[in-house]
Amino acid sequence: MRRVLSGFFTGAMFLLAALYLYPLFLVAINSLKTFAEITANVVALPSRPTLDNFRNAFALMQYPSLFANTLAATAIGTSGVVLLSSAAGYKLSRTKTRYSWLVLVLCIAPMMIPFQSFMIALVKVSRFLRLTKSVYGLGVIYWGLGVPLSLFMYHGFVKTVPRELDECALIDGSSSLRTFFAVIFPVLKPVTVSVIVLNAMWMWNDFLLPLLVLSGEKRSQTLQLAAYNFFGQYKIEWHYAMAGVLLTITPAVIFYLALQKHIIEGMVAGAVKG
Amino acid sequence: MISAASKKRLARALDFIALTAPAVIVILVFVELPFLMSVAYSFTKWNGLDKVPQFIGLANYRELFTDDPDMAHAFVFTIAFTVLMVVLTNVVAMLLAVVLAGGIKGRNALRAAFYVPNIISLIIIGYVWRFIFSKGFDSFLDFTHAGVFGLSWLGDGRLAFVSVLAVSVWQSIGFYLVIYIAGLQTVPRDVIEASLLDGAGSATRLWRITLPMIMPSVTVCVFYSLSNALKSFDVIFSLTSGGPGTATTSIALDIYKTAFGASRFGYGSAKSVLLFLLILTVTLFQVTAFKRREVEA
Numbered sequence: 001m002r003r004v005l006s007g008f009f010t011g012a013m014f015l016l017a018a019l020y021l022y023p024l025f026l027v028a029i030n031s032l033k034t035f036a037e038i039t040a041n042v043v044a045l046p047s048r049p050t051l052d053n054f055r056n057a058f059a060l061m062q063y064p065s066l067f068a069n070t071l072a073a074t075a076i077g078t079s080g081v082v083l084l085s086s087a088a089g090y091k092l093s094r095t096k097t098r099y100s101w102l103v104l105v106l107c108i109a110p111m112m113i114p115f116q117s118f119m120i121a122l123v124k125v126s127r128f129l130r131l132t133k134s135v136y137g138l139g140v141i142y143w144g145l146g147v148p149l150s151l152f153m154y155h156g157f158v159k160t161v162p163r164e165l166d167e168c169a170l171i172d173g174s175s176s177l178r179t180f181f182a183v184i185f186p187v188l189k190p191v192t193v194s195v196i197v198l199n200a201m202w203m204w205n206d207f208l209l210p211l212l213v214l215s216g217e218k219r220s221q222t223l224q225l226a227a228y229n230f231f232g233q234y235k236i237e238w239h240y241a242m243a244g245v246l247l248t249i250t251p252a253v254i255f256y257l258a259l260q261k262h263i264i265e266g267m268v269a270g271a272v273k274g
Numbered sequence: 275m276i277s278a279a280s281k282k283r284l285a286r287a288l289d290f291i292a293l294t295a296p297a298v299i300v301i302l303v304f305v306e307l308p309f310l311m312s313v314a315y316s317f318t319k320w321n322g323l324d325k326v327p328q329f330i331g332l333a334n335y336r337e338l339f340t341d342d343p344d345m346a347h348a349f350v351f352t353i354a355f356t357v358l359m360v361v362l363t364n365v366v367a368m369l370l371a372v373v374l375a376g377g378i379k380g381r382n383a384l385r386a387a388f389y390v391p392n393i394i395s396l397i398i399i400g401y402v403w404r405f406i407f408s409k410g411f412d413s414f415l416d417f418t419h420a421g422v423f424g425l426s427w428l429g430d431g432r433l434a435f436v437s438v439l440a441v442s443v444w445q446s447i448g449f450y451l452v453i454y455i456a457g458l459q460t461v462p463r464d465v466i467e468a469s470l471l472d473g474a475g476s477a478t479r480l481w482r483i484t485l486p487m488i489m490p491s492v493t494v495c496v497f498y499s500l501s502n503a504l505k506s507f508d509v510i511f512s513l514t515s516g517g518p519g520t521a522t523t524s525i526a527l528d529i530y531k532t533a534f535g536a537s538r539f540g541y542g543s544a545k546s547v548l549l550f551l552l553i554l555t556v557t558l559f560q561v562t563a564f565k566r567r568e569v570e571a
Contacts, residue, residue, distance in 0.1 A: 144304020
């Protein structure tokens, strides 16, 4: 009885999951249809699947350059966050003075400030520093936004790393900066993985900051920003739009499928630490 | 002549600065300075073009509280949306987590499936659902003749609220599900299994035994759902643009419209200060209250 019940239960859960993802399934099948076929019926499978929509959307969106732009912003942003937050998180965790405590508070307090409550002035500061209108500038702005949580994660993890490790290296006579990157940084790998995953997913999918600092710039657009403009431009051409949706989400989905375990662990680590 | 001791102290200070200064600088420049500037702008009138914002004291705040029906509406919308979001995401995610942590077959595949909407950008999510609500529902109506599919889910103010809420819940459940599962993994498996397939008394067991054991996860999830709902922007932006009219305009979207749509940067800053204070107060209150329950449990 219990067995039957649990079998039934499992089946029901899988049905629920299928239903949950049904909207995305609809996107997928409609991206393979002609315009006439979408207009006639959204639910039916494509009678003669075609990749024309993808070809067109790919060209209309100028996908390769968007991909490169988004990758550049994400890579610059993520690598900067990793370097800055690991070094500072380590040092702040090892130093126990009144000043270091103050610096720590200064570094992690921004976790409590929602982006929307400083975005107006952030645009002004970024413009002053000539960081707007370029995806590289966007990547640099992400440093400031990403460091607080990542630093906090590193700070917590360093406590579990035995102090003897830095002392051994210091006796060797190397400077603390060298010690850090040669000896400590490799040990922090579990947090580094979480930090990379967390920041990369966020930066890749971010919309509001690119909208604020890149809008109007034809040549430096990110995928999300361009997708939004694309949908606005091809309001009625759902067949292009559906292909556009798939092209936009594919990199994140591949990243997710490849690193699923790390992504889920990273999310949990970030959430629970934050 | 510098003594060896002070030389050493200087070296240590330089070392501290070398490792921490880069992080401190980017945080100051890109978060803390803009935040303080926003507070300062909130006392000014500034259209973004004038060289110098004009100081007008508390006039923005006066307008905000007494003379801005749009803001009042955005406030009511945001609060209603937040309450429902927090309750729905947490209840649904927790129930799903209990099922998935209870030794069901294929639980990793199920967890992965529910998590998928969470890896897609919110702007795309909003757009996908615009397709479902328009084209998709037309086809569903043809098939089923069920009246629900004929309603104007994005065109009617009340229904648009439900749509925005449903899509937001759909998108975010995976995230909370994952945290609850991680929390439940610290609870002995048989306790959860017993509370699942036991018929009578299982709800009580869930409430009395499982829930107190995962209270730390509840604190975290409620905190995130609260602060995310209070600042929700992207899904609304691409699903309804805040409409019809201003029916689904959240505070965050209202700030965006005020500053970057109407070029009222001073007034927009006042609204953003209010949003900050709102989120800070609500989440501090929540975390304090929930932590107390954690200790008792």
